[in-house]
Amino acid sequence: MKELKERILSDGRCLPGGILKVDNFINHQMDPVLMKRMAQELVVRLGGCGANKILTVEASGIAPAIMVGYLMELPVVFAKKRVPSTMEGTLTAEVFSFTKNRTYTICVSADYLHKGDRVLFVDDFLANGNAALGVLELVEKSGAEIVGMGFLIEKSFQKGGEVLRRRGVKVESLARIASLDDCKITFNE
Numbered sequence: 001m002k003e004l005k006e007r008i009l010s011d012g013r014c015l016p017g018g019i020l021k022v023d024n025f026i027n028h029q030m031d032p033v034l035m036k037r038m039a040q041e042l043v044v045r046l047g048g049c050g051a052n053k054i055l056t057v058e059a060s061g062i063a064p065a066i067m068v069g070y071l072m073e074l075p076v077v078f079a080k081k082r083v084p085s086t087m088e089g090t091l092t093a094e095v096f097s098f099t100k101n102r103t104y105t106i107c108v109s110a111d112y113l114h115k116g117d118r119v120l121f122v123d124d125f126l127a128n129g130n131a132a133l134g135v136l137e138l139v140e141k142s143g144a145e146i147v148g149m150g151f152l153i154e155k156s157f158q159k160g161g162e163v164l165r166r167r168g169v170k171v172e173s174l175a176r177i178a179s180l181d182d183c184k185i186t187f188n189e
């Protein structure tokens, strides 16, 4: 998506270790106009998957997910990163965080994810795919089905995209970054 790639080039910053900082329009300050356009593009690409529910992971996935859910008029569920003591019938999975270098538990109440659900997963970044694989595990445990995954930014020099596509998941990413070497942002296409 041209507009996103231009914004990444103008406002994105590379951090050591292959991290792209997009704090001024996605991850801290948010640009709702761009967020809406990105959601519209995800709907063009994934709206035909037959989803009845959008799933994301808190916190940074919530903004794009709610926009997609709004446009598709579908409920949006976010997996929590801490298991609340008040939650009953919880589905959980362990996820290793690439940016924080630690493992955490994601959870969703079985009330909001169950057999018969056709789930579209939306998130800000796809890197090594750990969050997405954790979500796949949650969805499998619930008896629901993943019908597609949409990301704003995929770092294709990390293995997540390949792993998910090899597993047969329909994956769409609006900007695919081929390299962040020497702090230079290069796109795949």
Ligand code: 5GP
Pocket: 018, 019, 020, 021, 022, 027, 060, 096, 097, 098, 099, 123, 124, 125, 126, 127, 128, 129, 130, 131, 132, 155, 160
């Ligand atoms: P994965 O689980 O695919 O390895 O990483 C995806 C998650 O880690 C995303 O939800 C995102 O929050 C975070 N992440 C991974 N790489 C980056 C990055 O380069 N920049 C930012 N801002 N977040 C990232």
